[in-house]
Amino acid sequence: MxxxxxxxxxxxLADRREDIAPNLDYELDRFAEREGTRVTFNKEARERYLAFAMxxxxxxxxxxxxxxxxxxxxATFSPKGRIDSDCVDAEVMRLKRLWSVDAGADDGLAPLLPPEALATLDPFDRVQLSHVVAICRSSRTLSDAGRTLFAASRARRTSSNDADRLRKYLQRxxxxxxxxxxx
Structure with a gap:
């Protein structure tokens, strides 16, 4: 054979976002069957969750x-069987944190930035910041790291205070x- x-x-699921709303209802039904408790969203909470989910x-x-x-x-943490906006906001933050860790598991930023900051960091900025941190950690001084990071552009600049440029970037x-x- x-x-x-x-x-x-x-x-x-990320490629079929139109499936999210019906599957949200399906998962609520499954929870009700499994736990014997019917849980629903209030209108605003459902709209917020779907806006994020899609x-x-x-x-x-x-x-x-x-x-x-x-x-x-x-559904488990919802007060009185009603999922509210606070519950949705907490879950959205948790999912962002989960996916940011998945996307940059070994970038070395988790010990440096709070989870909320990591969750809101664009992938572009995350890759760039991770590279900057790696260069800083392998450099003896801030100036040395700045010279390495700004090597191509320093020749074109009238003022080449690379340490100050790097300090300001890190402060962001x-x-x-x-x-x-x-x-």
Whole structure:
């Protein structure tokens, strides 16, 4: 018997965002069957959750497992069987944190920045900041790190205070040179 006869590409939840709303209802029904308690969203909370769930910020790296777990958490923590906006906000923050860790598991930023800051960091900025931190950690001084990071542009600049440029860049993320060299 040949199993490798047909090949199917099944899109993930992130690629089929139109499936999120009906599956949200399905997961609430599953929770009710499993736990014997019917839980619903208030209108604003449902709108907020769906707005996030269908946005580009929602990675859904665990596909339907992430959605099922998310609904279970909100239903479990909902006061009086009603998922409210506070519950949704907490869950959205948790999912952002989860997916930011998935996206940058080894970038070295988790010990330096609070989870809220990591969750709101654009992937572009995260990669760049991770590289800057790595250069800083391998450099003896702030000036040395600045010269390495700004090597191409320093020849074109009239003022080449690379240490000041680097210090200001780090401050945008609430970081200081001293915290990078001892972390």
């Amino acid at each position: 040949t199993l490798n006869l047909w090949t199917f590409a099944l899109p993930g 946005s580009a910020q929602a990675g859904w790296s665990g596909n339907f497992r992430d959605l099922a777990a998310s609904v279970t958490r909100m 993320f609430g970081l200081e040179w001293s915290s990078l060299t001892r972390a």
